[in-house]
Amino acid sequence: MVKAQDWLDQTYPKEGxxxxxxxxxxxxxxLCGKLILDDFFKLVELDLSHHNITKLDVSDCYDLEKIIFAHNSLTRLLNYPRDFVNPEKLNxxxxxxxxxxxxDLGFxxxxxxxxxxxxxxxxxxKIExxxxxxxxxxxxxxxxLxxxxxxDICSTDVSKGxxxxxxxxKEFFYEVYRPEAKVAKIxxxxxxxxxxxxxxKEDKLRKGSNKKLAEHIELEEVQEQTVEIKNLLIVGRTGNGxxxxxxxxxxxxRFKESDKSVSETRYFLDEIFTHNGEIYRVVDTIGMGDTRLSKNQVLLRKAEAVYTMKEGINQILFVVGRRFTKEEIEAFELLKKVIFExxxxxxxxxxxxxxxxxxNPDKCKVDRQELVEENKFLAEIINSCNGIIYVDNPPIEIECERRLLLNKEDREISRHRILTHLEGFQGNYKPYLKTWDQLYLKIRNYMKIKHDLEEALQSSNISSEEINKLKAKxxxxEAKVVGVTELRCDVEIPFFAKIK
Structure with a gap:
């Protein structure tokens, strides 16, 4: 056998x-051993199959579109988060x-x-x-995608969805060459x-009234197998990211980003993703300080959030910017009793x-100390919660390609840091358990009826009179949803009431 790195250095001298x-x-x-593709900045295609290469580093390959690396001995796909600095290029x-x-397939x-x-x-x-x-x-x-x-997911443990x-x-391969492979379910x-x-898929859609219901069927399959969705509720002031x-x-x-102080989030938006075998749902809320919505609109958005997070809340991610603003401190003060009780x-x-x-860990440590010294109550919050995670998520809607790559790398490191932190938290928390479940059931019933009415509105065989009747219904x-949300959410779940 020949060391892969030696072969590379001889075949492709560094100067070219x-x-x-x-x-x-x-x-x-x-070829065997590790292979680090330094300085291949314009490499488009890599074809090295049927060897015994144990490590591949393509972190310098900004233009990679095609990788054929089958029948090797890789044990890791990447050196997270450095490899694949431009994943959008790969086809x-x-x-x-x-x-x-x-x-996780979610990678x-x-x-x-x-x-x-x-x-x-x-x-x-090999399997044997x-x-x-x-x-x-x-x-x-x-x-x-x-x-x-x-x-091709043959013999893997990808089993749902x-x-x-x-x-x-057009082509889907899912054979079971390994007896215990969970792909057998598929x-x-x-x-x-x-x-x-x-x-x-057509059969599933026929059994459900629409794609949403078909997705719900799949979700129920997951829940039946005791896999729980972990809900991440993001709260914070408008403009904090x-x-x-x-x-x-x-x-x-999924979420519209803006560097302005005006909120781009007018609804509770959510997105489901997987990480290390766990299923997460991230929910973005209306920003604190957004006064453009009426009281009823805010209550409707809260109802949507409860409807979305049936399972409860795994973790609240409270987003703060360069310093706690007056509004954020006031919000925390209002929440003080509720938070600890x-x-x-x-x-x-x-x-x-x-x-x-x-x-820079030292810079983060200094900043944390400054935050603690800034306000006595904040110190109590910081010392009692699950800590502070420092991130930077610079924009990626920019034209400079070099800056774009650096920004993407920062975001990847931020993501890795947060998800690693979240791995330690199991299960969901339901504020005021009985009230949360009762509120969910009431809202669910309203939402189902509302959904059916909205579907009826899309029908081509409907008169203007019928349209007006449906809109009135x-x-x-919506008025009933607002009423039950105001009663149970703003009165009986005071913590959730303050998230607005």
Missing amino acids: RNEIILIENDDTKK YLNIMNNNITKI FNRFINLETLFIGTDDRE QGFYNRFYGHLRSIKN TKLEAL LIHLPDSL KRKLEPFEGNVKKY KSALANVVSGSN SNIIKHTTIIRTNFTNFR IEKL
Whole structure:
């Protein structure tokens, strides 16, 4: 065998690497060991399969579009978060038949332009030796890969979420070469449809009234298997970066970001994602200080939030900017009694955003001390909650490519830091348990009726008179939702009442 790094250095001398766009497979040699692709800044395609390479570092490869690295000995997919600095470029990834340790399928939701994703194992001989890729998770986490045409998850532990596979998919491989592989559940579901994902999805949609209900069916399957969604409620003042944080944590662009002091969040928006086998839902709230909504509109938004977070709250992420503002201090003061009496403090983490020195532990320590000294009550909150996480989520809607890459890297590190912190918190907390459940049930009933009415409005065979009647019914329902929310939320769940 030949050391992969020695082969690379001899075949591609360093002085010319920055112009190389293709690394081709060398069938005459069996490469082994680590491979670090330094200075291949313009590399577009990497093809090195059927070797014994144990480590791959592509952190210098800004333009990578295609990676064929099957039948090697990789145990890690990346050196998080440095590798794949520009995931949007990649459209083809084949890493089948490696020995990759447990990685959540949700890792790939950043690779939004992938057309081919092969991550399974079909080499029976390797499997018998305990050598196979250990990917797991929910297909929901790659529903945003709308260009995906070919997917291989053979012998993995990916077992749920068929309804969420993108409509672009043409080839889907899910064979079970490893007896205990959880992908067998997917195979069983597709057997009645002869492996046709489209027919499976159509059947689910026929049984449900619409796609939302089909998604709900899948969610119930998850809950039946005692997998609980962990809800992350993001609160804070308008302009502190709540929406940017929601995007970073969920690995999505669902939430509209703005650097202005005017709120871009007029509703409770949510996004579901997976991380290390856990399913999370991040919920972005109306910003503190946003006075553009009427009282009834605010109450409707709260009702939507309770409806969204049936399971309760796993963690409140309280977002603060450069310093606690007067409004934030007042909000904390109002919450003081409720926070400590309801134990919600044990489910609260302060997220310090826009902190450019967030990678420097000493700077973070100094800032924390300054915050503690700023206000006695804040010191009590900071010392009693689950700590302060320092992050920086700079914008990615910029034209400078070099700055864009740096900003993406900062956001990736921030995401990793927050999700690592969240891994230690199990279960959800329901403020005033009985009241929360009762409120959810009432709101759920209203929402179902409202949804049916709104669907009826979309019908083409409906008169203007019927439209007006339906709209009047919806308004009455909204009034009932406002009433029950004001009674139970603002009176009986005072902590939730203050989040506005």
